[in-house]
Amino acid sequence: MTHFETYKHNGHNTLIQITISDFNEFNQLDFNDCKLIYNITQLKIKPLQKIILNKSLDFNGLKFFVLDFKLSGITIILILSNLKGIDFHLYHLNNFKSLSKDFDQRLQIQWELEQSNFDFYLNNNIIDLAMCNFDLLFPMVTPQSSFLSGIQFLFLDKNMIYSEQTCPFLFHNAKIQVLLIGSIKSSFINKNVFAFATQIPFKEKIVSSVLKLTINVYHIEITARLLDEHVFKNLNLLLHKKIKKKC
Numbered sequence: 001m002t003h004f005e006t007y008k009h010n011g012h013n014t015l016i017q018i019t020i021s022d023f024n025e026f027n028q029l030d031f032n033d034c035k036l037i038y039n040i041t042q043l044k045i046k047p048l049q050k051i052i053l054n055k056s057l058d059f060n061g062l063k064f065f066v067l068d069f070k071l072s073g074i075t076i077i078l079i080l081s082n083l084k085g086i087d088f089h090l091y092h093l094n095n096f097k098s099l100s101k102d103f104d105q106r107l108q109i110q111w112e113l114e115q116s117n118f119d120f121y122l123n124n125n126i127i128d129l130a131m132c133n134f135d136l137l138f139p140m141v142t143p144q145s146s147f148l149s150g151i152q153f154l155f156l157d158k159n160m161i162y163s164e165q166t167c168p169f170l171f172h173n174a175k176i177q178v179l180l181i182g183s184i185k186s187s188f189i190n191k192n193v194f195a196f197a198t199q200i201p202f203k204e205k206i207v208s209s210v211l212k213l214t215i216n217v218y219h220i221e222i223t224a225r226l227l228d229e230h231v232f233k234n235l236n237l238l239l240h241k242k243i244k245k246k247c
Helices: 092-099
Strands: 002-008 014-021 040-046 051-053 075-081 083-087 108-114 120-122 153-156 175-186 209-218 237-242
Touching: none
Parallel strands: 014 040, 040 075, 051 083, 075 108, 083 120, 108 153, 153 175, 175 209, 209 237
Antiparallel strands: 002 014
């Protein structure tokens, strides 16, 4: 099901938010019959069940046009929800903004993941501690690209599920301008901690650029296991927000 929500901006042109849901596999989505969409501000995709984001999701055929950057801004929010994980070498989705008619270099795509597992898969196998190997993830016979290497704005929040053994090589070749990591908590009844695996050989091979990092935590202290020195070696700004329990 595709839901279009429109609203007026200052009583003038209409802005559009689109939600696509009620499907089980990404190959059930077909954008080839889509009409040109004007002033899209948000596209949300939410499958009925948790599935892996892979090359089956193809935006080809989707065309949008920003009529007035002063009106709708220069950022389109792309929300992906209810993911089991992400295909590590999935890269073509990062060209989403090139689908814009009369493409403008000012256009920015803000990726938001919610209610999903921040896990990555290689050949349908989850990249766990045993698979956290640089040569395995980046063999010379394949392009040195991954899902994270083409994203500039990434927001992880709203009931994301993390691992305390996240492979730091996932961020190799990342060029992220703004990264937000939320929903981190550690309490008696609820624990959800984002941390990088330690004692991983050859971490010095990581080439990563994350300029601004915002971390939202509840009942937990930020440690070096989250602020990995190789992943965040080019960090310019760190914002740390402690979430208080609501009464």
